[in-house]
Amino acid sequence: MKISQVTVRKRLFLILIGVIVAFGILALRLGYVQLWNGAKLSQMAEDSWRREIEFTAKRGDIVDRNGVKLAYDVSMPTLYAVPVQVKDKKGTAAALAPLLGMTEEKLYGMLTKNEKDVRLQPGGRRISPELANQIRALNLPGIVVAEDSKRFYPYGTLAANILGFTGYSDGLNGVELKYNDLLKGINGNISSLVDAAGNKMPDPAQKYDPPRDGLTLELTIDQTVQSIVERELDQAVLQYQPNSAIAIAMDPNTGEVLAMASRPTFHPSNYQDVDPMVYNRNLPIWMTYEPGSTFKIITLAAALEEKKVDLKNEYFFDPGYTEVAGAKLRCWKKGGHGSQTFLEVVENSCNPGFVALGQRLGKETLFSYIKDFGFGKKTGIDLIGEENGILFNLKNVGPVELATTSFGQGVSVTPIQQITAVSAAINGGKLFKPYVAKKWIHPDTGMVLEENQPELVRQVISPETSVQVRSALESVVAQGTGGNAFLDGYRVGGKTGTAQKVVNGRYSPNEHIVSFIGFAPADDPQIVVYVAIDNPQGIQFGGVVAAPVVRNIMADALPHLGVEPRKEQLNKELKPGETPTVTVPNLVGKTVSDIYEDMNMNFQLTSSGKGNTVLRQAPEAGARVPKGSIIRIYLGSEDG
Structure with a gap:
């Protein structure tokens, strides 16, 4: 059949249209690829050609409130291999094996892996700079020395329960974990081009993305105060061999933790060497127990605020016990304290007297204050592992529960709750949230990026x-x-605590948690210290075991903090055999005749030098010494 010219033209036209449409679609597709996906596809292609070696960012320093470094990174080179670039795998393995302390077989297996890069570990991880230079000098193709780092804790176990520790790259405990994202920084890398066989090519566009170091964390901790606290805690553990011990020092006016320690402890670099419970349970915020008489401070504060007692003018008779709903609640002193003012009730830590205060308040009011002081829930301190403590449900509080709570039995607290609450009781009534992270600082510029406020x-x-x-x-x-917490030259306030432990659901007659919480100066508290010791061997009284620990801590911490001694303080009531203390007068500039004319019988004098005027003296004026102590004076003439 003959095809007409018209049909041929139509078919050619349709073919032309089809070709135009096909080329149009192809052009659109090419345009889409080039204009819309070009950058993405180019990047994908480049990624397939590039090999990267990672450079670990320097983890941020952790420093105390005065800038003393408590944790920092030390540069430790690490070896990597790019397997496709290693030409002589057996020879390379043989050269590296004796240097890294690894077998040739293990190294050869790493060098033949089908991976972009391989870390040669364990022997090549965090090696010394000297060894790194030695390996660089071998000029082995495919072997790269990259910068790595190792965490270093210069003070060993100091503040371990606060600092925590790290793994290979991340924090695993303490503030190292709590603030890991800010401390760890962002890793960098160096990349180069390779061909299809993985061989390195000349790369004028070699990329280096430098690591961005982590931020410096400044803590509220004072390294000196922390050292003092841990020294005294170690001494107490050595002397009394307790199950455990804790100590916290705090600025009562801000909630800043100045020191926090517990025993047993661990070294952050060797945490694997101890029972995980030692580092997983931060006792100052985790441990819960009945506080005993230190809790009486809360009952006292509530009774005074509600005007339920006149401490100096109101009397209470203590026969040694009180009966509440058929239960006999005893005082620690057999036979009782007899007739005493309510101030003496506080001084003597008289249980029946505090039961009377609790009854005057009533359960609703007392428990309202207990909760307002922060008990029964977490303080919110920025550390991991804090517990809530336990309070009676108000509907289950009867006369006996009210009575025992008033002197610290039947309520369960944590050490951080206790010191935070007492801080509020003595700082003007303000409950602050405790914290340990003070500032975030840029590692290069030193600029403060963020600062926590009370x-x-x-x-x-x-x-x-x-x-x-x-x-x-x-x-x-x-x-x-x-x-036993009395400190000459400073006005110290505080309270003892001796609480029976609950063992197998019953109060143990032989195991106690003894404690003391003290603060100074009493007219303007600058530090509050809480020490609790679990089941000390031998003596089990807070006033005997824990009070001297607090005194020793404050004796060294107060001068360090710049707290000036007070000229006046309450005289200490002397126990049989104790010698009273007196203040050394200022004798410098006086003549010998003036001194003997004015001198009372509180001191003995010895002199050295020639002349009639006192140029120096020892001890210096203002020191507190036992009555009858010797004052040595150094004599000379005023004109030298």
């Missing part, structure tokens, strides 16, 4: 009531059960 939770009692609480607790140390 966080007021609530006003619990009035400033006027707080003054009364401080005064009463100062009297406890000078006149009562806290005498």
